């Protein structure tokens with residue numbers, strides 16, 4: 001019987017997002033994760049999940065790019081730092097893989113760069129274009145004709161309606177909604193739960209209203225609602 005060999009991949013990152021990347025690639029991709037890598041000063045343990053954690057500046061001498069690919073699913077809040085690692089990894093000769101969850105919905109016309117991820121339950125509708133190094137978490141709606149440019153991060157359950165454009169380095173928080181046809185300028189932070197209905201300007205930060213704390217305990221509130229039924 002012919003042996004099936006999986007392509008090998010190194011994950012950049014040794015904290016929560018790196019471990020999440022390891023889990024997703026291990027359980028839901030044609031890749032075998034063989035190592036973690038980070039800048040030497042950030043190495044805490046020599047091993048994670050039974051795999052070596054190796055210094056990024058020496059990685060090519062241990063796992064050369066001819067034998068391995070790389071994925072950088074980290075630094076959601078630091079897109080320019082992720083971009084730096086993205087270019088450094090490419091300069092070393094690594095191909096940067098995409099992770100598209102088998103539980104995401106995409107169409108065959110999806111245009112997508114490299115080092116992207118699309119989490120479970122996310123939907124990319126027809127005519128979507130995604131640049132390089134774009135991380136899309138779980139349960140997002142990427143509406144038809146939407147364009148997301150390089151080095152953006154889209155947190156879980158964000159809703160981008162149709163024909164949205166997201167310029168580079170932008171962070172879109174969980175449950176944010178971007179209306180049809182809106183352009184989010186580069187380097188914006190769109191806070192969790194905000195509803196953006198008009199174009200934004202470069203480097204703007206939007207935050208949703210803080211929730212109101214009501215002056216009664218929860219059992220009183222629950223009894224009140226229970227009594228109404």
Ligand SMILES: CC(C)(COP(=O)(O)OP(=O)(O)OC[C@H]1O[C@@H](n2cnc3c(N)ncnc32)[C@H](O)[C@@H]1OP(=O)(O)O)[C@@H](O)C(=O)NCCC(=O)NCCS
Nearest residue numbers: 076155156172173174175189190191192193205206207208
């Ligand atoms: C938009 C968001 C980033 C704002 O963050 P925040 O911590 O709630 O913001 P704050 O109101 O505390 O303000 C942040 C800072 O800006 C400062 N700031 C606020 N308004 C300011 C103003 N008008 N002028 C100057 N500074 C101001 C605050 O003082 C604070 O600084 P400090 O911490 O030194 O006091 C946050 O609400 C959010 O949505 N985060 C994304 C969550 C998410 O989706 N995560 C997904 C992860 S996977």
